[in-house]
Amino acid sequence: MTQSIDRVDHVIPKEEAVFSFGPEMKPVLEVDPGAVVTFETHDCFSGQIQTEHDLVTDIDFSKVNPATGPVAVRGAEPGDSLIVEILDIRPGPQGVATIIPGYGQLIDIVESPVTKVLPVRDGIVHFNDEIRFPMRPMVGVVGVATGGEEITNAMPGQHGGNLDDHLHGIGTKIYFPVRQRGAMFGVGDMHASMGDGEICGTGIEIAGEVTVRFDLLKGKQGAWPVSETAEAWIAHGTATEFPDAMREAFREAAYLLAGEWGLDLEDAFILLSIRADVGVAQACKPSPFATIARVVMPKLDAIPGPFRI
Amino acid sequence: MTQSIDRVDHVIPKEEAVFSFGPEMKPVLEVDPGAVVTFETHDCFSGQIQTEHDLVTDIDFSKVNPATGPVAVRGAEPGDSLIVEILDIRPGPQGVATIIPGYGQLIDIVESPVTKVLPVRDGIVHFNDEIRFPMRPMVGVVGVATGGEEITNAMPGQHGGNLDDHLHGIGTKIYFPVRQRGAMFGVGDMHASMGDGEICGTGIEIAGEVTVRFDLLKGKQGAWPVSETAEAWIAHGTATEFPDAMREAFREAAYLLAGEWGLDLEDAFILLSIRADVGVAQACKPSPFATIARVVMPKLDAIPGPFRI
Numbered sequence: 001m002t003q004s005i006d007r008v009d010h011v012i013p014k015e016e017a018v019f020s021f022g023p024e025m026k027p028v029l030e031v032d033p034g035a036v037v038t039f040e041t042h043d044c045f046s047g048q049i050q051t052e053h054d055l056v057t058d059i060d061f062s063k064v065n066p067a068t069g070p071v072a073v074r075g076a077e078p079g080d081s082l083i084v085e086i087l088d089i090r091p092g093p094q095g096v097a098t099i100i101p102g103y104g105q106l107i108d109i110v111e112s113p114v115t116k117v118l119p120v121r122d123g124i125v126h127f128n129d130e131i132r133f134p135m136r137p138m139v140g141v142v143g144v145a146t147g148g149e150e151i152t153n154a155m156p157g158q159h160g161g162n163l164d165d166h167l168h169g170i171g172t173k174i175y176f177p178v179r180q181r182g183a184m185f186g187v188g189d190m191h192a193s194m195g196d197g198e199i200c201g202t203g204i205e206i207a208g209e210v211t212v213r214f215d216l217l218k219g220k221q222g223a224w225p226v227s228e229t230a231e232a233w234i235a236h237g238t239a240t241e242f243p244d245a246m247r248e249a250f251r252e253a254a255y256l257l258a259g260e261w262g263l264d265l266e267d268a269f270i271l272l273s274i275r276a277d278v279g280v281a282q283a284c285k286p287s288p289f290a291t292i293a294r295v296v297m298p299k300l301d302a303i304p305g306p307f308r309i
Numbered sequence: 310m311t312q313s314i315d316r317v318d319h320v321i322p323k324e325e326a327v328f329s330f331g332p333e334m335k336p337v338l339e340v341d342p343g344a345v346v347t348f349e350t351h352d353c354f355s356g357q358i359q360t361e362h363d364l365v366t367d368i369d370f371s372k373v374n375p376a377t378g379p380v381a382v383r384g385a386e387p388g389d390s391l392i393v394e395i396l397d398i399r400p401g402p403q404g405v406a407t408i409i410p411g412y413g414q415l416i417d418i419v420e421s422p423v424t425k426v427l428p429v430r431d432g433i434v435h436f437n438d439e440i441r442f443p444m445r446p447m448v449g450v451v452g453v454a455t456g457g458e459e460i461t462n463a464m465p466g467q468h469g470g471n472l473d474d475h476l477h478g479i480g481t482k483i484y485f486p487v488r489q490r491g492a493m494f495g496v497g498d499m500h501a502s503m504g505d506g507e508i509c510g511t512g513i514e515i516a517g518e519v520t521v522r523f524d525l526l527k528g529k530q531g532a533w534p535v536s537e538t539a540e541a542w543i544a545h546g547t548a549t550e551f552p553d554a555m556r557e558a559f560r561e562a563a564y565l566l567a568g569e570w571g572l573d574l575e576d577a578f579i580l581l582s583i584r585a586d587v588g589v590a591q592a593c594k595p596s597p598f599a600t601i602a603r604v605v606m607p608k609l610d611a612i613p614g615p616f617r618i
């Protein structure tokens with residue numbers, strides 16, 4: 001799955017991390033568009049959980065969800081989109097998943113807390129002696145500076161943050177709405193695998209390395225991060241409850257179809273109903289977390305991406 | 310996409326239709342397990358909408374969502390699963406999609422009502438002169454007799470009914486919980502394409518033909534219809550609001566992992582969180598319709614299907 005990367009211009013150590021995105025962020029590095037940067041990333045617990053005896057109830061929550069960075073991209077101005085192409089994601093050899101008291105879709109039918117250690121060898125996750133499956137690496141926290149609020153990395157928002165979309169894997173491009181000069185990109189919360197919904201609140205939380213290439217789209221942006229894979233483009237929406245997140249994501253998709261591709265809103269509504277697939281990026285409830293919806297619109301000859309470029 | 314079908318044992322005309330599933334259904338045909346049956350199906354409007362001048366506000370709603378059948382399968386007893394393998398779905402040459410006043414995720418930003426006529430030629434949907442895409446045929450209403458209630462085909466339930474899962478396409482097997490002798494299967498509400506969520510309340514509503522093969526799994530069943538594709542198995546849940554449907558579907562998936570495959574519930578909870586993808590089959594809101602969630606669990610070497618067979 002690794003894409004060919006002919007050069008890496010910079011490597012940022014995982015110690016250079018932030019725990020929130022806000023309007024005033026100081027870059028650890030400034031690069032030009034086109035730069036390729038590798039981010040070393042902690043796992044979401046900053047390495048506090050290493051064995052099945054380390055329980056999530058015992059850790060320091062102020063160290064949860066670090067994002068390595070931020071990196072400023074020269075020329076990024078409010079109104080632009082920062083394009084982040086994920087060239088590679090390399091998880092380390094061991095991840096963990098946890099059951100957290102009070103959290104998650106099935107918490108009423110299980111005992112808790114539980115920590116499960118999950119080795120990853122040669123791209124295969126070893127759940128136990130019998131159950132194994134290929135990893136599906138992705139990054140949960142991906143974001144840029146906000147327009148005004150300070151938003152903890154536990155939460156998603158229009159700046160990105162904890163978007164937890166499993167489609168944010170190798171090969172995906174994310175278009176972030178730039179709200180501050182330089183954009184200020186950070187990334188963390190890698191998962192060797194995370195299911196849509198992430199119903200116990202964790203995927204396979206794992207440290208590793210992420211390599212991205214930066215680019216700019218001048219003068220265009222979505223209200224939320226918009227993503228693009230080889231086959232589709234993806235609108236996002238987030239809200240406390242999933243039905244509201246879903247409506248936000250559809251509204252974003254409809255405005256892209258109308259604003260960029262000239263559809264009237266009736267046609268956008270019908271086209272989304274008959275051909276776009278809404279998905280559940282994140283819906284761990286009960287929990288204090290937000291829910292995240294994505295709308296996946298396949299690329300068509302007439303509508304090859306989210307933006308007319 | 311059409312599978313090779315070496316014989317069709319019976320053809321049921323679309324005039325043999327029911328508008329609800331209940332506990333006492335009179336079969337139009339009785340077959341043995343292994344039988345291959347073609348169902349001719351009306352579109353969901355029973356053909357009342359043919360042009361863009363036919364508006365959904367003017368039709369007779371008592372004729373909406375016919376299901377051709379029911380067919381009784383010999384040997385199907387309460388406690389078994391009726392296996393329905395979808396061998397082929399052949400939409401007709403023209404479908405329609407509609408915007409219904411008061412219905413759907415984006416209804417507050419569009420004018421309505423609207424009828425859009427959508428030609429389907431050689432497997433390609435013609436949205437307009439520029440926008441075209443391959444059809445993705447599926448059946449919305451698939452069900453069997455209920456344990457007691459009479460449930461209109463507008464609604465889904467543990468018997469199936471209006472499940473509206475786009476994964477119910479060619480090649481999928483559906484395991485229905487048999488509640489009455491003979492099971493009593495019916496099918497309708499074909500879509501040439503329907504997006505997950507079906508956010509305006511319609512996909513491409515179209516008449517056509519569906520060919521299925523019946524089989525039985527004796528002495529095992531889920532609480533809801535469980536489906537199987539080449540790559541994955543799928544648990545379902547339905548409820549008025551989507552978060553409740555999602556919890557039902559995850560509960561079903563966890564009980565299948567525990568009951569059939571011996572996982573403890575903690576491991577089932579974690580495995581679903583890190584590897585299963587919850588999806589939105591149907592979530593047209595606002596509307597009187599129910600929402601439908603599916604949990605897609607990829608087949609693993611150790612867990613190759615929903616049931617240990």
